[in-house]
Amino acid sequence: MKLLRRALPHPLLTLLLTGTWLLLVNGWSLNSLVFGFLLGWLIPFVTAAYWPDQPKMRAPFKILAYIGVVIWDIIVANFVVAKIVLFKSNTDRKPAWVTVPLDLRTPEAITVLAGTITLTPGTVSADVSDHGHALLIHCLDADDPDAIRDEIKTRYEARLKEIFE
Amino acid sequence: MDMILEIAVSFFLVTGGIFGIVGSFGLLKLNDPMSRLHAPTKATTLGIGGVLIASILHAILAENHGSVHEIMIILFLFVTAPITANFIAKVHIHRHETPESLPGAGEDTCWATHAIADKDEG
Numbered sequence: 001m002k003l004l005r006r007a008l009p010h011p012l013l014t015l016l017l018t019g020t021w022l023l024l025v026n027g028w029s030l031n032s033l034v035f036g037f038l039l040g041w042l043i044p045f046v047t048a049a050y051w052p053d054q055p056k057m058r059a060p061f062k063i064l065a066y067i068g069v070v071i072w073d074i075i076v077a078n079f080v081v082a083k084i085v086l087f088k089s090n091t092d093r094k095p096a097w098v099t100v101p102l103d104l105r106t107p108e109a110i111t112v113l114a115g116t117i118t119l120t121p122g123t124v125s126a127d128v129s130d131h132g133h134a135l136l137i138h139c140l141d142a143d144d145p146d147a148i149r150d151e152i153k154t155r156y157e158a159r160l161k162e163i164f165e
Numbered sequence: 166m167d168m169i170l171e172i173a174v175s176f177f178l179v180t181g182g183i184f185g186i187v188g189s190f191g192l193l194k195l196n197d198p199m200s201r202l203h204a205p206t207k208a209t210t211l212g213i214g215g216v217l218i219a220s221i222l223h224a225i226l227a228e229n230h231g232s233v234h235e236i237m238i239i240l241f242l243f244v245t246a247p248i249t250a251n252f253i254a255k256v257h258i259h260r261h262e263t264p265e266s267l268p269g270a271g272e273d274t275c276w277a278t279h280a281i282a283d284k285d286e287g
Binding site: 074085090093098115118121132136 | 184187190191194195196197199200202203204206207209210211232233234236237243244246247250251254255257258267268269270271272273274275276277278279280
């Protein structure tokens, strides 16, 4: 087990890189699988300095459900924002800054949360507080900033907490 | 069958195009820098997404081979777009916002961009 750990320091990263290589090659063959695995095995050694500790995932399969929720929200929010852009005059629109206090502590989880917030149209994550306990979010049109904060906390953060912590 | 395929491909192409246009129009119409930042997120998500789905469908049904390149493009975009947006937002905070013009940082003292600015001056 210890030997395996040393031979494969980042099994998840290896798997991800192998998958990425197969997608880049855009086809399936034993050749590309072997070469992809070779890359996936070597790159973690080269980049080990940037991964001081490995993110632990408690429930990796919940990521699929999370991705589903996010894609659905992106589609819905796109229509909402398109409506705001096309039909709402600039004077009626209420842009607002919102502070979202974080329960998440691992940097990877916070990064994923910030990315999700930016990708769903209507909200952009702008900054993190100096000790990483809150996110600063800009909303395109916020009648009720508290509702947006609560939605982010229940819809995304709770799920990420289950996955990462 | 060909008919349905063509309708599906054109549907996704047109959807992607519409959201691309709305995104660009938003860049012109919105009137403050932070709000303008919202417009391109639409172009990257549904705009590019629609075009890429059309491309996958076309490859499978018209050219008779699977194509997964497009998934990589979506993945790379989804990983890089938030970083770019975050950098632009940080520049805006650095140049146009003060700790007083932003809401409080919860249990911490200030936002990271201002914490670094203070260090530089002090």
